[in-house]
């Protein structure tokens with residue numbers, strides 16, 4: 307119960323497909339560790355499903371629908387969280403999409419869309435949640451970045467690499483600015499994870515067919531020094547640690563959760 311009596315706002319708390327995406331697992335894990343959770347997602351059904359799972363396990367949760375790239379929707383989410391649970395101790399920024407393409411192939415619209423969804427969403431959530439945390443006397447923010455922020459991984463999705471690298475720096479400078487106010491800001495950098503979103507992305511961006519998924523997953527595992535692929539629960543456990551008082555003296559950290567993959571890149 308490391309998050310006992312804490313209140314979490316999870317941005318992107320649904321899952322792209324059946325099973326456990328990072329955001330969904332984080333929301334449920336926070337609740338299992340004692341937090342009340344506001345589950346925010348663009349997809350109303352997905353947000354409701356995550357909130358339902360939490361409530362079915364005896365936890366407290368609300369579902370909030372909106373676009374994380376729209377300021378009014380994000381403000382409505384922070385307001386809904388405070389209205390239901392009185393505070394925001396933990397803000398978890400999980401919203402993120404992959405758009406294939408390097409600088410030549412990518413359209414300007416795609417570039418802007420990636421920046422809106424991956425980066426502006428994080429800025430907006432911190433913009434609206436930090437004033438609540440300041441009033442409370444502190445809080446913790448966990449931004450879900452990616453090891454794509456650190457190196458080229460072999461696929462040309464320049465907007466993804468770039469938005470995640472910017473997210474790391476936004477994490478550090480915001481951590482520096484708010485350290486004296488007891489607001490900690492950290493990032494989790496997942497590696498190659500076994501999630502529904504990763505499978506959908508393999509099919510959409512890498513031409514992998516459903517029948518070819520097993521083979522593609524074997525190749526993916528071959529790139530990971532530990533020899534197996536982590537899943538959404540590995541991200542959830544890292545995020546829970548960073549969000550909890552166990553990490554009370556840790557701020558501005560970019561924590562890789564990647565089975566050692568970045569050691570050889």
Ligand SMILES: NC(=O)c1ccc[n+]([C@@H]2O[C@H](COP(=O)([O-])OP(=O)(O)OC[C@H]3O[C@@H](n4cnc5c(N)ncnc54)[C@H](O)[C@@H]3O)[C@@H](O)[C@H]2O)c1
Nearest residue numbers: 318320321322327328329348373374402452496499501503
């Ligand atoms: N799965 C991986 O292998 C992997 C690896 C590295 C980093 N990540 C990062 O993890 C995060 C997402 O992982 P996931 O498994 O939860 O993905 P997911 O796609 O399953 O879940 C993301 C959720 O965000 C929601 N969402 C998308 N756009 C939104 C918007 N504009 N407003 C509100 N909600 C929106 C989606 O509806 C979805 O429910 C991303 O930030 C991604 O970059 C994933």
